[in-house]
Amino acid sequence: xxxxxxxxxxxxxxxxxxxxxxxxxxxxxxxxxxxxxxxxxxxxxxxxxxxxxxxxxxxxxxxxxxxxxxxxxxxxxxxxxxxxxxxxxxxxxxxxxx
Amino acid sequence: xxxxxxxxxxxxxxxxxxxxxxxxxxxxxxxxxxxxxxxxxxxxxxxxxxxxxxxxxxxxxxxxxxxxxxxxxxxxxxxxxxxxxxxxxxxxxxxxxxxxxxxxxxxxxxxxxxxxxxxxxxxxxxxxxxxxxxxxxxxxxxxxxxxxxxxxxxxxxxxxxxxxxxxxxxxxxxxxxxxxxxxxxxxxxxxxxxxxxxxxxxxxxxxxxxxxxxxxxxxxxxxxxxxxxxxxxxxxxxxxxxxxxxxxxxxxxxxxxxxxxxxxxxxxxxxxxxxxxxxxxxxxxxxxxxxxxxxxxxxxxxxxxxxxxxxxxxxxxxxxxxxxxxxxxxxxxxxxxxxxxxxxxxxxxxxxxxxxxxxxxxxxxxxxxxxxxxxxxxxxxxxxxxxxxxxxxxxxxxxxxxxxxxxxxxxxxxxxxxxxxxxxxxxxxxxxxxxxxxxxxxxxxxxxxxxxxxxxxxxxxxxxxxxxxxxx
Numbered sequence: 177x178x179x180x181x182x183x184x185x186x187x188x189x190x191x192x193x194x195x196x197x198x199x200x201x202x203x204x205x206x207x208x209x210x211x212x213x214x215x216x217x218x219x220x221x222x223x224x225x226x227x228x229x230x231x232x233x234x235x236x237x238x239x240x241x242x243x244x245x246x247x248x249x250x251x252x253x254x255x256x257x258x259x260x261x262x263x264x265x266x267x268x269x270x271x272x273x274x
Numbered sequence: 275x276x277x278x279x280x281x282x283x284x285x286x287x288x289x290x291x292x293x294x295x296x297x298x299x300x301x302x303x304x305x306x307x308x309x310x311x312x313x314x315x316x317x318x319x320x321x322x323x324x325x326x327x328x329x330x331x332x333x334x335x336x337x338x339x340x341x342x343x344x345x346x347x348x349x350x351x352x353x354x355x356x357x358x359x360x361x362x363x364x365x366x367x368x369x370x371x372x373x374x375x376x377x378x379x380x381x382x383x384x385x386x387x388x389x390x391x392x393x394x395x396x397x398x399x400x401x402x403x404x405x406x407x408x409x410x411x412x413x414x415x416x417x418x419x420x421x422x423x424x425x426x427x428x429x430x431x432x433x434x435x436x437x438x439x440x441x442x443x444x445x446x447x448x449x450x451x452x453x454x455x456x457x458x459x460x461x462x463x464x465x466x467x468x469x470x471x472x473x474x475x476x477x478x479x480x481x482x483x484x485x486x487x488x489x490x491x492x493x494x495x496x497x498x499x500x501x502x503x504x505x506x507x508x509x510x511x512x513x514x515x516x517x518x519x520x521x522x523x524x525x526x527x528x529x530x531x532x533x534x535x536x537x538x539x540x541x542x543x544x545x546x547x548x549x550x551x552x553x554x555x556x557x558x559x560x561x562x563x564x565x566x567x568x569x570x571x572x573x574x575x576x577x578x579x580x581x582x583x584x585x586x587x588x589x590x591x592x593x594x595x596x597x598x599x600x601x602x603x604x605x606x607x608x609x610x611x612x613x614x615x616x617x618x619x620x621x622x623x624x625x626x627x628x629x630x631x632x633x634x635x636x637x638x639x640x641x642x643x644x645x646x647x648x649x650x651x652x653x654x655x656x657x658x659x660x661x662x663x664x665x666x667x668x669x670x671x672x673x674x675x676x677x678x679x680x681x682x683x684x685x686x687x688x689x690x691x692x693x694x695x696x697x698x699x700x701x702x703x704x705x706x707x708x709x710x711x712x713x714x715x716x717x718x719x720x721x722x723x724x725x726x727x728x729x730x731x732x733x734x735x736x737x738x739x740x741x742x743x744x745x746x
Contacts, residue, residue, distance in 0.1 A: 196740045197737070198733050198736065198737055200733050205737070207741050209319070209741060214734055
């Protein structure tokens with residue numbers, strides 16, 4: 177099921193406080209406060225997570241992913257937005273107003 | 275009477291199971307017409323601030339608070355009792371569980387509690403709630419310690435253990451956060467990292483363990499295994515399946531040694547088949563009780579994993595622990611289980627008096643002799659522990675008699691974590707040597723298995739410790 181959270185290119189996103197994470201075999205393993213279920217990010221997710229240590233503009237994240245995979249930003253945008261919305265729904269990241 | 279039952283958060287590890295003792299007490303209280311609420315703080319992971327907010331919202335008059343406790347829970351239980359006393363002064367507080375049974379006098383003297391309940395809590399809690407409801411003196415309730423109005427400590431006659439477990443009610447699951455239990459990943463059974471839970475549900479068919487390992491506490495459940503009737507256990511499993519359906523993946527039997535009584539196990543396996551209960555389950559075993567027939571029978575009846583406290587591969591250390599186990603017997607038993615297709619979860623301990631490089635080497639050798647390549651995937655989890663003399667154990671009594679615990683309260687604040695910390699080093703070696711031996715044991719064994727078996731769990735454990743900051 178797709179998350180219900182809308183996210184736009186001008187939004188800024190950042191990791192939520194209290195989320196515990198580790199890198200295991202090059203992938204991020206996440207644990208959010210009060211939830212024992214670990215959540216593993218794939219390689220791209222791991223890169224995005226690392227970029228969200230400080231507030232990051234969604235458009236910049238899309239561009240970085242597009243550059244990495246040598247694809248158009250139009251192609252990368254829906255996947256990145258869906259991924260970020262999923263993280264937001266899991267309360268792992270939050271939107272920040274600039 | 276209104277009764278609030280509380281399960282404190284475990285300081286050492288973040289694996290969430292339904293507290294079955296508390297559930298049994300809750301069922302008994304409900305049966306006798308009391309109103310019961312449960313706070314499973316271990317599962318809910320409420321911060322101390324959140325717990326305080328909840329305490330302040332309580333109507334304290336006519337409320338009995340029952341707190342269960344393990345040996346390592348003292349710091350939290352201390353804080354919890356103090357918080358109730360301050361924010362909810364008219365509440366009556368009773369502490370039960372292993373900590374209470376091990377140190378009743380100490381708790382009455384040191385904690386702001388009204389009662390300490392020793393031994394199995396079902397009848398004691400029902401009688402205590404009844405007495406308080408009727409305005410009667412608790413002096414008639416067996417198994418209690420408390421102060422009388424003059425401040426004198428009163429100990430009521432000992433309460434015998436329940437003769438039969440067959441009359442205990444089913445756990446009132448609706449009072450407990452079952453969603454959280456079902457969603458826990460339970461790394462010990464092979465962890466999921468896709469955000470889904472292991473679908474594990476706790477159940478207990480017997481109480482008691484006839485072995486006399488010096489690091490184990492028998493104060494609550496005793497030595498003689500007492501079983502529920504097979505039909506009662508099968509009924510509980512059936513009701514659970516009706517309530518939670520295919521979200522239940524594994525029944526986790528908490529019994530000290532489920533396989534102790536062969537006749538019971540045989541009837542149970544037959545009963546599962548007769549009732550068409552095709553379920554998966556896991557239980558504790560003991561190497562002295564395993565043979566091929568048993569291993570194959572439980573495997574055919576749905577047992578997928580069996581947990582063994584191996585502790586050491588050194589006969590000298592096993593004898594010092596009073597395990598009652600021969601190394602060769604342990605090897606044969608584990609191979610028998612693996613040959614039958616059962617997966618294993620194994621517990622290993624380091625730090626007994628006399629532990630040295632030879633005993634560590636013997637333990638690594640034990641695993642080297644056990645493991646053949648086709649077994650590797652069947653070893654689900656290896657747990658490494660520092661031997662910790664927890665209160666209530668013969669080991670603790672011994673080290674205390676030796677004068678090695680000069681300040682009990684200070685010790686109780688330290689002896690919470692048996693994974694990494696060394697609350698009391700009894701090995702006869704220096705701390706740094708003990709830590710080196712542990713490291714050499716772990717790397718030696720994991721080197722045989724391939725580190726994948728344990729690495730995920732170790733990382734998760736580390737994360738859970740960080741996530742627990744502010745809770746415990």
